[in-house]
Amino acid sequence: MVTQSRPRSRRDAAGPADQRADLTGLRALAVGSLLLGAVGIGVVPGGFVGVDVFLVVSGFLVTAALLGGWRRTGRIDLAWFFARRVRRALPAGTLVLAASLPLALACLPRDRWSAAGWDVLAGAGQLLNWRLAAQHTQAVVPDAGASLLAHLWAVGVAAQFTLVWPLLAAGVAAWTVRRRPQPGTSPLPPTRPLAPSRALLPSRALLPTRPLPLTGPLLVAAGLVALGSFGWAVWYTATEPGRAFLVSTTRFWEPALGAVLALLGARLAGLPRWFGSLLGWAGLAAVGVAVLTLRPDATFPGPLALLPALGAAAIIAGGTIGREADATGTRGATAAAEPGGVYRVLGARPLRAVGAVSYPLYLWYWPLLVATHARFGDLPPAADLGVLGGAVLLAVLTHRYVEIPARTGALDGWSPGQVLRVGTLLPAAGVLAGLLFQLTVWPPEQPAPPPAAAPVSATPSPASPATPGAAALGRSPRTSRAGVPVDRVESITPNPADARTDLPDVYRHNCFPPVTSGTAQSCVYGDRDAPFTVALAGDTHAASWVPALQTIAVEKGWRLVTYLKPNCPFLRVEVRNGDRAQRDACAEWYRNVRAALTGPERPKLLLTTSSRYQPMAGGRGLNGRPAHDALVGAMRRTWSDLVSAKVPTVVLRATPILAADSATCVAANPRRLTRCATERQVALAAGAGAAQLAALDRLPRVGLIDLTGAICPGERCAPVIGGVLVYRDNQHLTATYAGTLAPRLRGALDRILAPPAS
Structure with a gap:
């Protein structure tokens, strides 16, 4: 029987495992890879591992x-x-x-x-x-x-x-x-009972x-x-x-x-010491391969994360092999039986x-x-x-x-x-x-209020850029070299520092209802008296398409009506976006917009899209597969209901969402634009496109326009295409780039509206 007390000395507090020099060296390699990857050293793209x-x-x-x-x-x-x-x-x-x-x-x-x-x-x-x-x-x-x-x-x-x-x-x-x-039955000596x-x-x-x-x-x-x-x-x-x-x-x-x-x-x-040495070298090789080959936009931490993690585990396990076990199963780095090989390197x-x-x-x-x-x-x-x-x-x-x-x-x-x-x-x-x-930012800066404006007929405000934007992609965007990220371009329109103000006209025309209002507020563009009306309903992702639709409405003599509300998808579903009042306002807005679309002045065509939202059920937000299924179900219900009400509906595939703010990144890296590129698979997965495609799989009467190939054409989304900045943040197109998508959007609409072949 012994009396034990908590360790007090520095040596006891550290513990034997902390004294292993190879682990200290391994931490050095880890932080070194992080630092070299952070400064853009090309040979260590996977430094983040x-x-x-x-x-x-x-x-x-x-x-x-x-x-x-x-x-x-x-x-x-x-x-x-x-x-x-x-x-x-x-x-x-x-x-x-x-x-x-x-x-x-x-x-x-x-x-x-x-x-x-x-x-x-x-x-x-x-x-x-x-x-x-x-x-x-x-x-x-x-x-x-x-x-x-x-x-x-x-x-x-x-x-x-x-x-x-x-x-x-x-x-x-x-x-x-x-x-x-x-x-009496314990292999241990009898002792005073120890309470749990x-x-x-x-x-x-x-x-x-x-x-x-x-x-x-x-x-x-x-x-x-x-x-x-x-x-x-x-x-x-x-x-x-x-x-x-x-x-x-x-x-x-x-x-x-x-x-x-x-x-x-x-x-x-x-275990044999030779096996520990072999395991250590294999682990170091695995970590090295991860550092040298993985990219920051890789899908992580899925199966790819096994490479650095198992590599580190092999190094730790190999360093334990051949040591005389103490209370923790390892011995200090100063032990006489210290393993050799990679552990001598790590212990340098x-x-x-x-x-x-x-x-x-x-x-x-x-x-x-x-x-x-x-x-x-x-x-x-x-x-x-x-x-x-x-x-x-x-x-x-x-x-x-x-x-x-x-x-x-x-x-x-x-x-x-x-x-x-x-x-x-x-x-x-x-x-x-x-x-x-x-308190350092209070009171917040007050932006200039938008000019009061009733719904107006207007031509698109963004001037035609000197550079072609999406036009540079030609007829095959997915294979065009113009869509491949590069480090430098001759010029960028708009200036990345001003990208947040490169907005569709609906922002300056005050086309959004207040946050807690469910009013079906609208703006009209194109020919106000035209018999052919196209409606656009959705959130700010839908608003990003207004510059292209304005151009088309003017060219074709259409009447374009917008029903837009930030942070509210045009879907019959409750989503997690703010407090109860905001969610109630979204639900009311959806009902009012649907009533306007199915009323006497129903449009000849409805276009809709939105960002990805978190559905709610029972007052709680859903995640993972249940969230995906709930969103798909809401899309099917909403769109099939509109078609049944004789409102021709076309879905614009959701804009890819980037991993970081594109405009800010481009402003900080004008000579290393590739640092601002996001893997296409990652950008598409972050948006609502997958849910939209799943919902449309059983809705043959609902159309789809997919222009993501002209927004993110390459394996990595380029921040600048044809001299035009694509995004003003991480998910909204600049008005300038959206305007250059007008010819492609017009062609897609023509194909949808064309009478069926006899």
Whole structure:
């Protein structure tokens, strides 16, 4: 019988797994690939997979610490564990959050200050990945349009796993203690009975000299987490690639994979050392292939993420093989039996030096690059490397004067309760700072009110550009070289800095009802008295087609009537968009527009389209396959009902949605436009096009016009086509480019309206 107490010394707190030099070197390679990928070094397009390596290593270290504590003391001491994590992660993270606010004031335009404040708030709560996922914000390439803190999505994923997994492990430990053999039948020496709750709480109670076995139950738990999360990642990446990249549920399988390795440590240690060396080289090769071949616009983190994750797992497992097992199944890097081969490379002093500051280096590099690009525009790689040099300097200072004192200074003598109380104050301060930062943008700038205008007849306002836009694609857009992304073009119309004002006339003619109004507000273009009326109904995605339709209406002498409402699809379905009043207004607007379309002045043709929305059922938003099916069902009901009411209906296939704001990206990268391209498959999957096609599969009387081939013709969506900027943000066409689509749209309408051949 022995008395155990929580470790106090720096050595005990670190744990043997933390002392492995190969893991420190692996972290150095991971952060190095991230940094080189961030500055556009062409040979490392997959540098972003460094995050996957970090997550696997994090899961291994977290689980090794939990398992080591259990083997030493017979309990999982959550207070000690979380206090240790607070001391290791929060001080440096809080410093970077605080620094991001003056960076935002100094380098970002005023209209982005509020978003920066909300990002600080979400980052302080370790929930920024969910905020970015809801906004479809890219977090791979730091450019002028990115959030200053977008990289903290990965920190949030790791923090959320570090919260959930120890709690789950503690539950498994409590279950194991409850099922322990009774005295007299146990292989352990008789001891004073240990209450189940004592397995979770810090205490100095007398404990068995040999702790109860916990590895098996934890292996089952970690395996279930890994398999469930990976299955969800594969499915969700195929349906919602933008969000799947950022949410925690698609990433938990990676730290869970590291957890499995920690739990298998004792078994792995007994394998032949030559096998460990072979496994290490294979793992390093897999990570290297991922870094050198994967692209930022790849569908991720689906099956492709297995390459870097399994590579990192192989390196960790190979480094465990051949070591003499201690309490955690591994031994320190200073052991005499240290493996050779790749582990000598990873344990080299330069890599260990970089790995020691990898966490603060990761925290600093992104906000510095984003702020620099936002302040000074596009920079050559040499300048970016200079910025990274500044990040390295800040990382070293942060490690020396923030991280080390927090781990080994006065805080080393604090009790876990004291550390946790202070640790609670740091995120709270970040939340408060994010809220107070909103005062810097209050009151908001008031845009000039649009001129009051009744529905008017008008010709399209965008002047014909000097460059051809979609006309440059010729008759075969999908094979045209004009649709392939290039780094530079001679000129860009409109100027990317002014793209947000390159709007259809419906914006300046006040053609949208107020947010909480369900009025079927309309505007009329073309020939007001023409007998042939074309109606356009939908949200702002539908409004993007107005410039092309105006041109066609003028040429053909048609009457064009618009029924448009932002954030409201012209569908008979409740979608998640704002509060209850806004949803009620959308439903009322749909009913009023349908009544107008089916009334005495029904149009000869109805055109409709919309963005992708989240349907609701039972007052809750749907996700995944249920959401897709609900949206498809709503489209079928709405369109078949209109056709039955003798309203000829044609669906414009939804505009592809890009991974990032195109205009902002182009403004920041005029000499590297390919950085602003999005994989076509990803852009199409992010929009409502797939649901539209599925709905039309059983509606032969509803027409379809698909011009996505003239919007995103190549395998990657080019930001500029024919000298014209395609998008004004990440999902709305510029009025100028939409105007150049008029000939293609006119041809599609002619084919639909042509009388059937006799």
